[in-house]
Amino acid sequence: MKKVDESRYFTLFAPRQSGKTTYFQMLIDEIRIQRLNYLPVWVSFESFGDISKRDFLLLFYNQIKPQIEYTAEEEKEIPNLELYFQSISARFKKEIILIIDEIEGLKNKELLNTFMHTIRSIYHRKESIGLKSVILAGVSNITGIIQDSASPFNIADQLDIPYFTREEVNGLLSQHEEETGQIFEEQVKEGIYLNTLGQPGLVGALARDLVEKKCPQGQTVTMDRFYKTIDDFTRVYIDKNISNVLNKAKQYPEIILKILFGESPDFTIYDPDIQSLYVNGVIDDCDGTCCIPVPLYKKAVYSFFKPKINGEKKYFLDIKKR
Numbered sequence: 001m002k003k004v005d006e007s008r009y010f011t012l013f014a015p016r017q018s019g020k021t022t023y024f025q026m027l028i029d030e031i032r033i034q035r036l037n038y039l040p041v042w043v044s045f046e047s048f049g050d051i052s053k054r055d056f057l058l059l060f061y062n063q064i065k066p067q068i069e070y071t072a073e074e075e076k077e078i079p080n081l082e083l084y085f086q087s088i089s090a091r092f093k094k095e096i097i098l099i100i101d102e103i104e105g106l107k108n109k110e111l112l113n114t115f116m117h118t119i120r121s122i123y124h125r126k127e128s129i130g131l132k133s134v135i136l137a138g139v140s141n142i143t144g145i146i147q148d149s150a151s152p153f154n155i156a157d158q159l160d161i162p163y164f165t166r167e168e169v170n171g172l173l174s175q176h177e178e179e180t181g182q183i184f185e186e187q188v189k190e191g192i193y194l195n196t197l198g199q200p201g202l203v204g205a206l207a208r209d210l211v212e213k214k215c216p217q218g219q220t221v222t223m224d225r226f227y228k229t230i231d232d233f234t235r236v237y238i239d240k241n242i243s244n245v246l247n248k249a250k251q252y253p254e255i256i257l258k259i260l261f262g263e264s265p266d267f268t269i270y271d272p273d274i275q276s277l278y279v280n281g282v283i284d285d286c287d288g289t290c291c292i293p294v295p296l297y298k299k300a301v302y303s304f305f306k307p308k309i310n311g312e313k314k315y316f317l318d319i320k321k322r
Contacts, residue, residue, distance in 0.1 A: 001030060003159075004038070004097055009123050009134040013279065014161035019200045020137050023161060024099050031097060038132065039094035041067050046102035056111055057081075068092065081118050082129055089130020096131050103138040164198035166190075173207060182211060184221045191226050195295045199281070201241040202296055206233065234299045242300045248280040249301050255283075255290065260305055264289040 003010050004027075014020055028040045043063045048056065061084065068088065079087070089096055106112045122131050164172070169192060173184050188210070196202035206229055214225040233239055249256050252273050258265055267285040269275050274290060277283045282301075284293045292298040 001027065001034075004031070004035075004133045004135075007126060007132050009119070010159060011136045012159045012161065013138055014281075018161050018163070018281070020101065020161060024101065024135075024137070028099070037094055038097050039068065039088070039092055040097040040099065042099045042101065044101040045105035048106045048108075050107040051111070052108075053111055053114070056106070056108070056115075064088075081115075082122060085122070085131045086129045094130075097133045097135075098131060099135045099137065101137045103136045105138075163196075164193075164200055164203055166193045166198070169193045169196075169198055169203055172203065176207070176211065180211075180218065182215065182218045182221065184210075185223060185226075187223050188221050188226045191223070191230075195230060197294050199241070199294055202239075202294070205239055205241065206230075209233070209237075230296075233296060234303065242296065245280070245282050245294075245297045246300050246304060248277060248282050250304070252277055253305070256301060256305055259283065259290050259292060260302055264291060266290070 012020065012023070024042060028042060031038050031040045041064050043060060048059060051059070060081075085096055085098075106115070119134055122129050123134075126132060170189050173189050173192070177183055192203060192206050196206065209229045209232065210221045210225060214229055215221050233242070255265060255273055255277065265271075265274070267274060267278075267283075267288055267290045269278065274283070277290075278285075281294075282292065282297065283290045285291075286293065292301060
């Protein structure tokens with residue numbers, strides 16, 4: 001909110017299922033309560049793909065209109081972005097806070113480049129146009145999406161969404177206990193944190209499975225139930241968080257094999273393959289080398305990459321072809 005009040009254009013990037021959508025829902029709710037002179041709008045580029053400029057503008061405007069109850073007569077020609085924001089700001093007499101989620105979903109690089117140029121141009125005239133703050137969100141750092149000297153990255157701040165701490169995981173589970181009376185054994189709380197390292201999507205997934213499937217009658221959540229949940233997540237369930245990580249790991253088998261079975265490569269964000277694995281939440285920097293820090297992710301990746309026949313060296317050659 002401080003950055004919004006200061007008219008900053010900034011970015012927020014985190015792996016999938018890290019809480020970005022919740023973050024923005026909270027921000028929008030707070031703006032609507034505390035900042036009545038602001039008009040927050042949220043747009044997602046997730047399904048945009050490689051579209052044309054006209055289709056881009058249509059999808060962009062169509063996502064915004066329902067949020068602001070924009071009922072003005074349809075324009076014969078689609079206005080450019082600057083005129084569009086200027087007209088909305090003037091109509092509602094409010095300054096616009098634009099949140100763009102899944103920025104990397106726009107696959108048309110030329111169009112993305114043009115969009116960035118437009119945002120940069122607006123930034124220098126934001127008071128007259130009425131676009132007070134722009135927040136770009138996604139799973140990749142903006143420098144990994146577009147390489148252009150005119151991108152707004154050099155005028156932008158970046159925020160990172162960290163995983164839950166041990167205390168935050170305990171606090172989340174304690175809220176459930178207070179609201180429902182269902183108790184988690186302390187060892188279970190610790191087990192959830194240790195197996196997820198606080199990854200928000202995994203924390204929620206494990207806790208939901210425990211209370212909805214393993215202990216649906218409000219029974220105390222015990223370690224035997226926890227072990228069954230962990231077993232299901234590593235062998236049975238198709239969890240979207242784990243699937244996203246595994247699908248990304250499959251794209252870089254040589255790096256993953258070295259991390260799992262050989263000498264882990266040095267961590268450097270300037271290696272494009274390492275950067276891709278990092279921004280997608282697969283690996284992290286562990287004392288200068290690449291590692292898979294989240295145990296549940298590591299178990300899933302190991303299960304896929306481990307040799308199917310002991311001593312079969314040919315497996316390591318064949319797996320690179322997957």
